[in-house]
Amino acid sequence: xSNMRNRVSILDKPLNKSRSDVSISLFGxxxxxxxxxxxxxxxxxxxxxxxxxxxxxxxxxRVLDLxxxxxxxxxxxxxxxxxxxxxxxxxxxxxxxxxxxxLEQANDDDKTYYLIEKxxxxxxxxxxxxxxxxxxxxxxVAGIIEAIxxxxxxxxxxxxxWYKGTTFMIKFEESVxxxxxxxxxx
Amino acid sequence: MSRQAVRSTDPKxxxxxxxxxxxxxxxxxxxxxxESDEEVNKQLDRMGYNIGLRLIEDFLARTNVGRCYDxxxxxxxxxxxxxxxxxxxxxxxxxxxxxxxxxxxxxxxPLTEFVELPDSHVNLKxxxxxxGVIRGxxxxxxxEVVACFVHDQLKGDSTSELRVKFVRRLEDAIPAGxx
Numbered sequence: 001x002s003n004m005r006n007r008v009s010i011l012d013k014p015l016n017k018s019r020s021d022v023s024i025s026l027f028g029x030x031x032x033x034x035x036x037x038x039x040x041x042x043x044x045x046x047x048x049x050x051x052x053x054x055x056x057x058x059x060x061x062r063v064l065d066l067x068x069x070x071x072x073x074x075x076x077x078x079x080x081x082x083x084x085x086x087x088x089x090x091x092x093x094x095x096x097x098x099x100x101x102x103l104e105q106a107n108d109d110d111k112t113y114y115l116i117e118k119x120x121x122x123x124x125x126x127x128x129x130x131x132x133x134x135x136x137x138x139x140x141v142a143g144i145i146e147a148i149x150x151x152x153x154x155x156x157x158x159x160x161x162w163y164k165g166t167t168f169m170i171k172f173e174e175s176v177x178x179x180x181x182x183x184x185x186x
Numbered sequence: 187m188s189r190q191a192v193r194s195t196d197p198k199x200x201x202x203x204x205x206x207x208x209x210x211x212x213x214x215x216x217x218x219x220x221e222s223d224e225e226v227n228k229q230l231d232r233m234g235y236n237i238g239l240r241l242i243e244d245f246l247a248r249t250n251v252g253r254c255y256d257x258x259x260x261x262x263x264x265x266x267x268x269x270x271x272x273x274x275x276x277x278x279x280x281x282x283x284x285x286x287x288x289x290x291x292x293x294x295x296p297l298t299e300f301v302e303l304p305d306s307h308v309n310l311k312x313x314x315x316x317x318g319v320i321r322g323x324x325x326x327x328x329x330e331v332v333a334c335f336v337h338d339q340l341k342g343d344s345t346s347e348l349r350v351k352f353v354r355r356l357e358d359a360i361p362a363g364x365x
Contacts, residue, residue, distance in 0.1 A: 021199035022296060025244045029237040030205070030315075034212050037233070041219070058211035059204075062300065066203070095204045108226040121200065140208075 015070050028125040035126070035137055041097040045132055049139035049160070056143025063144065064151040067094060076152050080172070080180040083152050084113060087145055095144070096121050101165070111172045115145070118165035142168050202273065206299045213312060225311035230311070234318020235325075242323040245270070253327075257352050260329065261288050263349070265321065271277060272296050276348070286352040289336070291345050303340045312340050328356040 038051040058180040067090055068076055079158040084103055092100045106112035120138045128135050138160040145168055146158040160166055216226045229306050245251075245267055254260040262280045268290070276290040297313045317333035324331050330353040337347035 017291045021273055022202045024198050024200050024239070025241065026215070026271045027200045027205050028210070028242055030212075031207065031234045033236060034208070037212070039214075055208075055211045055215055058214055059207040062207050063203075065243075066300075095201055097199075097201060 014164065015066065024121075027121075030139075031122055031137075032125065034140075045135050048135065053135060053141040053143035053146065053158075056140040057147040058143075059140075060144035061151060063095065064089060064148045079183065080154065080176065082172075083149065083154055084115075087148055088115060091144070091148060092117075111174065111177055113170040113172075115168040115170060116164050116166070117141075117168070118164050123166060134162070136162055136166060138166045138168070139172025145170065202296045202299070206296055206301075207252040209297055209315070210301060213310075217307065217310070223307055223311075227309075227311045227314045231318040231321075233275050234315035234320075235322035236318075237315070238319040238324075239321060239326055241271070242326040245323070254329075257285060259289075260324070260352075261350070263291065265281020267323075268350075273363065280347075280349075280350075288350055290348040290350065292339075292348065293345060295339065298340050298346075301340060308341070311335055311338070313338070313346070320348075325356065328358065330354050331357055 034055065035048075035052065038048055038055070042048045067086075068074060071090060077086055086142055088100045088103050092098060100115050100117050102114075102116040104114045104116065106114065117138075120141055122140050123136065123138050126137050142158040142160040147154060149156045149158070149172075150169070154176050156176070157171045161169060161170050213226070213230070214323070216229060217223075220226050220229065229246060249266070251263055254263060258281075265276060272295075274292065274294060274296065276292045278288055279291055280289040281287070295313055297316070301312060303310065303312060311334075313335060317335065319332070320333045321331060332351045332353060334349055335346060336349045337343035337345060338348045
């Protein structure tokens, strides 16, 4: 189809890292508006967290493509540990300017991993009301992680919790673990 | 609480990619939630207005600017704010003869990075949050303006042009219920 308006296609633009950063105040206020927007459309805290997670998912899908094209030479990760490390380092560095604090595996469950971030950027400016102690707006970031894992074919559920700061609990589907073990044995 | 100095970048900055994608995600969600592009434009403007009301405090606290002498002065401070918050320096042009209206030309707009506007949303003003921020921020310093995008790179224009028009000075009003 010919485009009458003759604009540069988005696919023709370079994917170089943009030099300019934006102010943290502006991001904080934008995120606050997003939380309020979501809050006005839900009734419960879990619903609010799901909504934030969905918005994060949208971001994660795009970060995934951006990073694999720009930094990984189009090659996606196939090993469980590598994809987790990719999230902990590359993804975190691109989005938040630093690596995530810790990555741990649950002692009693080989499907569960924890990614620990003491003070996530998005919750930095949010004081959680006392009557809503469980609310964690880092659900937005959980959505980003989930999108990246699912996008690389590691189906998982990611949720944000208040534990050692914020902990993202990553629960992989059984099939992921089975596949990963099979690959190891080859 | 003390923060460990692990952040390699400036702690007062965040990645513009995170900002851009987060904004994109919001707009996409709003397009699902509202029936028309016009309604989304309106909501974005309102959100921007809310941000502006609070952002002006941050701006005044971080800079040493005093009162604006005239509207030209206001324009220059707006330019400064763009640099501070979005990391871009729009140029100021097209002053009206009366000096009450000018344009900010944005060569690049961090909000529209990675964005392509589908033909089904020709009426959407994607960056409509920015005029809202300007309106809200200036209202807090007793200046009423009208701001809107008249050219938009997303719609095939070569640059994005943001038109700002002075309406009136707001008198200091006492909030209702306070003597």
